[in-house]
Amino acid sequence: MTTGTSRPPIDTGRPHPARVYDFLLGGKDNYPVDQAVAEHLPAEARAGAFQQRAFMHRATAWLAGEGVDQFLDIGTGIPTAPNLHQIAQGIVPSARVVYCDNDPIVLRHAEALLISSPEGATDYVHADVREPGTIIEAAHEVLDFGRPVALSLLGLLHFLPDAEDPYGIVRTLTATLAPGSYVALSQGASDVNPEGGEQGTEEYGKGGIQLALRTRAEFGRFFEGLGLVEPGLVTAPEWFRSAPAPKPEFSGMYVGVARVR
Template sequence: MAAGQAGTPVDTGRAHPARVYDYLLGGKDHYPVDQALGEQMPELAKVGVAQNRAFMRRAAGWAARSGIDQFLDIGTGIPTRPNLHQIVQEIDPAARIVYTDNDPIVLRHAEALLVSSPEGATDYLEADVRDPEKILAHARTVLDFERPVALSMIALMHFLAEEDDPYGIARTLVDALPPGSCLALSHFTVDFLVVDQEALDRYRSSGITLQPRDRAEVARFFDGLDMVGPGLVPAPRWYNGTPPPEPQDATDTIYAGVGRVR
């Protein structure tokens, strides 16, 4: 694997979504500030990140089985096995993957852990989704945008406020994809919850933006795409070409879907 650039210093005094996510998944690659915030979050948050991770595995596997062998994963997070490249390269060892995240600690782990199969390739870029042109410019050095690419934006866009223009960012990225490509996206929602405003305020007070969106708002990210069955649904209900996930007695907090580029 080749890293895209040298990492910037890690800010250990401020929580970061990737490291809080790692804590909620039971990982060890976070700092006390991330753990402290994670411990204040409701138990439902741990359920949600596990469901979200399981959706990523199913969606990536579906894309690889559908013949897509190039993946652009934005908002990678701390590597947690199996990661996207392990899933898709088990299906197609020649698959090529570009990982992108804005947390420098992710880069350090990526250099050590995101190791490709000999036939394929993995690459990592430290960049923010708010700079989609930078991401695309680097991705084009690794991936062939004349052939289908799977764009993975898992549990990412709810960290962008409306003033960040999340729909414009998504459109810039999707518009760069050739026909036959796909977008796999999951997004936090409170459609099925009685909102715990105190918990949301605690999370936001850490300096992390958190913008839940309803189903219609999440569906806008897929405008112009052909939805893959079963469509935009709660994450535990999304599966295609595999047995259904085990039923869970938990409140849904994540919408998930896959759309194909015409």
């Protein structure tokens, strides 16, 4: 099932975050306008995309291993196997997953996200995170919010400038989660490589996309009132639960997972 599916048109005249990210990951669902942005991003952007995706894999596997069997993933991106449900259902076959994105191209490819394990369920909601109430209402079809849910917003928060109240949006979403739920977040850093950050902000800006990179402290504010789990708020390649990070790798992407108390 997909919710909110009026099949809006694909705009190839301006870049879209999902398609720029797809290009960085080596995907084929992008257009010259997206490639033009990606090719002018700082050198670490490509590695950052892979690090971000790998963090999603590890965090999801850990959460499923903890017994979480319900997932709400907002800002899903163009399907790139393995997708979140494939990781979660590989560990908990009955896992139920709701995906959400606001990009028409992700909606076009949503079918790949709907091939669930027979024991589990997946759904796709075409909606904007700035309307958290709409997302939660639609997600109720598949998820039981009376039980723990793992909410993920990965690679999305830096597309929400402060004027759009990202902190309030995260608070609204987490307020609907039962104790024992988890929140996994990631965010492009402004204070790891400030020069590269400025270059990235400028390149996205030329394409009409406002990038809101944040400092570690600013990212930390998203977790207020939640219990950060080990290893805390770190860069993506440093987030490992059962083993130490293989070797220190440069990354401009902050990540964290927290428990709802």
